[in-house]
Amino acid sequence: MKKLNLLFIVSIFLVSNLSFAQNESAIEKEILELHKPTKKIRDSIVALQKGIVPKIETETDSIVKNQLILRLDDLENAKDQNDINELKLDFVFAKSHPNSFRSLQLIRIHVNRFIGMNFYDTFVDVFNNFSPEIKNSEKGLEMAEKLKYFKQSKVGSQAPEFSLKDINDKTISLDEFKGKQYVLIDFWASWCGPCREELPYIKELYQKYHQQGFEIISVAKDDKPDLWKKAIAKEKIEMWRHIFTSEDTKSILTDYFVQGIPHKVLIDKNGIIIGKWKGSGENNKHDLQKQLKSIFEAE
Structure with a gap:
C-alpha cells in the first residue's frame, strides 16, 4: 500500500510539472506572437542604423556628418519609443497571466532599464497582481527588492543620503x-x-x-x-x-x-x-x- 501511495504521489508530481511546462511553453508562444509587430519595427530601425554608422565614419563634410549623427539619434529615440510600446504590451500581458513565472521575467528585465524609468506605479500594480507563489519565489523577492530601490530613487522622492x-x-x-x-x-x-x-x-x-x-x-x-x-x-x-x-x-x-x-x-x-x-x-x-x-x- 505504501508503495502504491508513493507511486501515486510521484505520478501527481510528474503530471503537475508536465502541465506547468506545457503552460509556460504556451505562454512563451503567446509572447513571441505579441512581440512580432514591435520586433519588426526594431529590426527595421537597427538595419537603418547599421547603414548610417559607416557613413558617419567616412564622411568628411562636417555639416553632412552632423546631420547623419542627428539622424542616428532620431532612430535611437524611435527604437526607445518602440521598446516602451512593447513594455506597455508586456504589462497588460503579465497582468492577465498572474500565475506565470515567465510573466514575472517579462517585466523584471525592464525594471531598471531606461524604458521602464517612468513606470514605477505600473510595475508595482502588475507585481502586486501576481499570485503569492510568484511574489514569494526567489525571483519575486528579488523583484520586490528592486522596486524598493526604484521607489526611493525616482523623480519626486527624497534623494538617498550618503x-x-x-x-x-x-x-x-x-x-x-x-x-x-x-x-x-x-x-x-x-x-x-x-x-x-x-x-x-x-x-x-x-x-x-x-x-x-x-x-x-x-x-x-x-x-x-x-x-x-x-x-x-x-x-x-x-x-x-x-x-x-x-x-x-x-x-x-x-x-x-x-x-x-x-x-x-x-x-x-x-x-x-x-x-x-x-x-x-x-x-x-x-x-x-x-x-x-x-x-x-x-x-
Whole structure:
C-alpha cells in the first residue's frame, strides 16, 4: 500500500510539472506572437542604423556628418519609443497571466532599464497582481527588492543620503548642500565612452550655473583608481567633486538604483529628486539643459 501511495504521489508530481511546462511553453508562444509587430519595427530601425554608422565614419563634410549623427539619434529615440510600446504590451500581458513565472521575467528585465524609468506605479500594480507563489519565489523577492530601490530613487522622492570620501579625502554628504545648491550626481567611469563624450557639455553647464547655486558630484564605477584620476585630469574636470566607488562604498549605486552608465540625477535644494536620465543622447542632453535653464534663469 505504501508503495502504491508513493507511486501515486510521484505520478501527481510528474503530471503537475508536465502541465506547468506545457503552460509556460504556451505562454512563451503567446509572447513571441505579441512581440512580432514591435520586433519588426526594431529590426527595421537597427538595419537603418547599421547603414548610417559607416557613413558617419567616412564622411568628411562636417555639416553632412552632423546631420547623419542627428539622424542616428532620431532612430535611437524611435527604437526607445518602440521598446516602451512593447513594455506597455508586456504589462497588460503579465497582468492577465498572474500565475506565470515567465510573466514575472517579462517585466523584471525592464525594471531598471531606461524604458521602464517612468513606470514605477505600473510595475508595482502588475507585481502586486501576481499570485503569492510568484511574489514569494526567489525571483519575486528579488523583484520586490528592486522596486524598493526604484521607489526611493525616482523623480519626486527624497534623494538617498550618503557620506563618502572624495578624491581629496574630504567627506562629502548630500546633506551639506540642502538649502544651498542644486546637485547633479553624474554616475560615470573612465572606461565609459558615452560618459566621457558628455563631459564637454557638462562642463559648460557647470561654468554657466555654478555661481548661481549649481554643484556636480561625479560618482565613478571604475575598477582602478589610477585610471579614474588620470581621466579626471585629462578631461579637466577637477573643479567639481569626485567620488570613487569601491566595494565598501558602492551602496550609493544601489541606493540610486544605478545599473548602467551614464546615469544622472538632479536634486533640488530641498533634497528632492527632480530629474533623472539614463543613458546618453541628444534628448537627455537637451532635457537637462532645459531644466537647468528653467531653474536658474527663472530665479
